[in-house]
Amino acid sequence: MTSKSLHSFLEENIADLKEKGLYNDIEPVEGPNGPTITIDGKELINLSSNNYLGLATDERLKKVAKEAVDSHGVGAGAVRTINGTLDVHIELEKKLAEFKDTEAAISYQSGFNCNMAAISAIMDKNDAILSDELNHASIIDGCRLSKAKIIRVNHSDMDDLRKKAKEAVESGNYNKIMVITDGVFSMDGDVALLPEIVDIAEEFDLITYVDDAHGSGVMGKGAGTVKHFGLQHRIDLQMGTLSKAIGVVGGYVAGKTNLIDWLKVRSRPFLFSTAVTPADAVASTKAIELLMESTELNEKLWENSEYLKAGLKKLGFDIGDSETPITPCVIGDELDTQKFSKKLYEEGVYAKSIVFPTVPKGTGRVRNMPSAAHTKEMLDDALQIYEKVGKEIGVIS
Template structure:
């Protein structure tokens, strides 16, 4: 097992070894790490729901009523009435006929992609910058994976034409919002191409739910494409502030996944505290778009201010704000200096992003105040000048 130590040392020498910090407080706009209160700019807690009083209260209520663990997989003895309650609410929220609840967004891709395109004669078309969970889910299928250049509709069309006469099923999978750059999939064009070529369309809306669409209903709602996207895959660990994953679509799709998807068949059901917390999160989003509006206001403010300082914030179309620094060593140093100054913002380096594009991915939340964000801008400016990255 000597290779383990050798590879870890190589990562350290190459500036690719990550420092994993431990939170000693609830997730929020400010968190406690190593006994210090720091501004949190790197969580996926888009709407500030991780520690919302209604979410906490609902969890306590349901634990008192139903206990904690489901005790089994969904298909044996693990389906409890709160699971079905949440599935109904999520389907209605997404504007879909039905939804299936699994353990995580990662598991939702594992449940969907290899189940719908399992055979060697099938084809899976995948955006070059899709999330690792999509990549791993594709690997579980025997179908060859055809990668198309990121959001390049000409390349996608050419690949679809090239494989038009291939036997078997054809499935296209794309992120809705690409998590490292914050850009949005060209979904209307993708839908047109899939319809023209008889291709099943799966959209992973992990960073779109709670962010895009009416009151955070996601990318399909954002583009008005209800009924034209076959499968919406999602996670409940970001804007919803909890844990869990879903696949939403037609009733027959969900029935099929219940019978055949391996995460549903061979891994225990989501716990009752998770289910209860998610129920509260959905209810909050159904009642008001206030948190979504505040998130976007915060995102626009921070992006504008950081860009004005001279930072490269890429081409994000969402509140995700990448501050692209280039070299992994610079990103690591920048992150460390931010932490010393009171800001928790992790460096993102290869293999999460391509070499030469290391960055601080700044993640704002509806929980941040304008004063929080002004402190962030001033601190980024100070560190950038100290490192010679700004004039």
């Protein structure tokens, strides 16, 4: 018999979320997640995917993934520390280290897993973490799991970071202190002030950790935000995902050899969760090779990004201060944001609404993610639809 208290809790809270415009409906995509997608038989221009470079549907990646299934099977068969480390995982990690210009790298099942794994393997209850207030949920959860003292830092506020770092060091209460930040912030598209952060970190002997999930493949001609600033030899931990610009699934941490050796024996997702499939490992390796060989896809991504931003701004939309392809259209009210996204869908654009708790209340937005796979014609069609819907519901005049 179903628990009455559970049933009551679920019914009341789901109804409350729907009333406030905070309930998220999930629409399954029929077929590949490319520049256009099909949902309920309707073809839509896709502006919600993290598939920045179009690699999720790239024929070259599909080819090597199919070959890996034939040569290695569909699953790794065990955790990495028993006999789930296949030769293809080692090849992937070597390529990741080369790509990030670090001594070594370790791969995980997801980017979220990376932050849960690495932060808690390094930090404990005797330590402190200086964390940007807009850091991703996986960073927040990883920090909590470590049991370290979490010191919230105002977003990209270097004066606040310096003040709180100084206070933490002078208190003498902590064995180690880490400063952790996204490289690219996923909701607003702004870039962390990494050169200033590193200077402060070196002044106070802070461990530096950069989550570059939205920077890898995008910033630094594809090599990431850390390399964009030339800081690959001054950052302790570079975390990235294989699920966004790389187009596959998984995550990784890159850094010194002794760091990676420690993570292999102390990070719990590595120890207790089966490794990514051979096909995923091989496809990810191929994607990284393509990015190292050519910047063509990266350049096309930025060209499309600048085109879409200029078009939306000209129409009068509030696109914030994004410095990357992430392009929010800030609506504000949650119900209005949901309505705006639904109208776009009806007209042929899939741009998902983002509301609390992903962003603060009152800052609901539709987040647009142009990719290298979009054509100018697709973007022009999307802009026409934005203009029509924006005027219909009074977002623009």
